[in-house]
Amino acid sequence: MRQHVNPLSRFYQSYIDIPCPEEIFANPTFPIHLDIGCAKGQFLLDFSSIEKKWNFLGLDIRSSLITFAEIERKKLGIDNLHFFFCNANVSIENWLLKLRDNQLQRVSIQFPDPWFKKKHRKRRVLQPSLLLAITSAMKPGGELFLQSDVFNVIKPMVDMIQLTACYDLRVDGKLWIEENPFNIPTERERYAQERDLKIYRSIFYRNKKTLCSSVLESN
Numbered sequence: 001m002r003q004h005v006n007p008l009s010r011f012y013q014s015y016i017d018i019p020c021p022e023e024i025f026a027n028p029t030f031p032i033h034l035d036i037g038c039a040k041g042q043f044l045l046d047f048s049s050i051e052k053k054w055n056f057l058g059l060d061i062r063s064s065l066i067t068f069a070e071i072e073r074k075k076l077g078i079d080n081l082h083f084f085f086c087n088a089n090v091s092i093e094n095w096l097l098k099l100r101d102n103q104l105q106r107v108s109i110q111f112p113d114p115w116f117k118k119k120h121r122k123r124r125v126l127q128p129s130l131l132l133a134i135t136s137a138m139k140p141g142g143e144l145f146l147q148s149d150v151f152n153v154i155k156p157m158v159d160m161i162q163l164t165a166c167y168d169l170r171v172d173g174k175l176w177i178e179e180n181p182f183n184i185p186t187e188r189e190r191y192a193q194e195r196d197l198k199i200y201r202s203i204f205y206r207n208k209k210t211l212c213s214s215v216l217e218s219n
């Protein structure tokens with residue numbers, strides 16, 4: 001089992017300037033899928049090889065994983081994908097402000113580190129400020145996909161998203177979905193599947209409602 005890093009420690013609070021799409025993608029006009037906590041990036045390496053008319057950005061707080069992912073990406077010659085080392089809660093917001101209207105069309109947070117204890121909730125990856133930044137950058141129709149094998153990890157994330165009132169569920173109204181809609185497993189998803197662990201998944205669609213940041217103030 002890998003050791004989690006503490007995202008609140010001083011080292012991980014440094015801001016990393018993630019370049020704008022024009023500097024990192026061969027065709028910067030494609031819609032963007034952002035995967036937060038991508039680890040070694042296998043999900044994005046697979047997805048970007050199939051969806052050639054999308055750009056993919058993978059972020060992770062562990063630099064050794066990103067170094068590995070970038071080596072693989074370069075080996076495969078993939079030009080619609082990039083990986084960066086950063087603490088998503090420190091560095092994403094500025095990058096989202098660099099995007100063109102409607103460029104961010106999908107965000108995934110898959111099997112986030114399980115910081116169970118209430119006293120550690122500020123270490124969890126989906127903080128109110130990050131959700132607000134994503135919600136501001138996303139136009140109606142944009143997708144937000146979450147999955148985890150730990151109910152107590154995904155439930156507070158789902159609750160926070162619903163609290164914004166800025167996202168709708170699928171047309172069938174289901175909060176929990178059985179299958180991975182992209183049909184491309186992450187490393188942790190494979191691990192969970194091989195052990196028959198229950199996986200909780202939710203997909204949300206950005207609606208037209210205007211974001212009211214005060215609803216997340218108590219989180």
Ligand SMILES: C[S@@+](CC[C@H](N)C(=O)[O-])C[C@H]1O[C@@H](n2cnc3c(N)ncnc32)[C@H](O)[C@@H]1O
Nearest residue numbers: 037039060061062087088110111113186187188
């Ligand atoms: C349990 S792993 C899951 C990796 C991958 N998504 C998967 O499903 O196989 C969670 C990942 O999130 C990363 N992570 C945790 N907090 C983060 C943060 N604040 N910013 C960016 N990445 C973070 C961790 O380093 C780790 O690689």
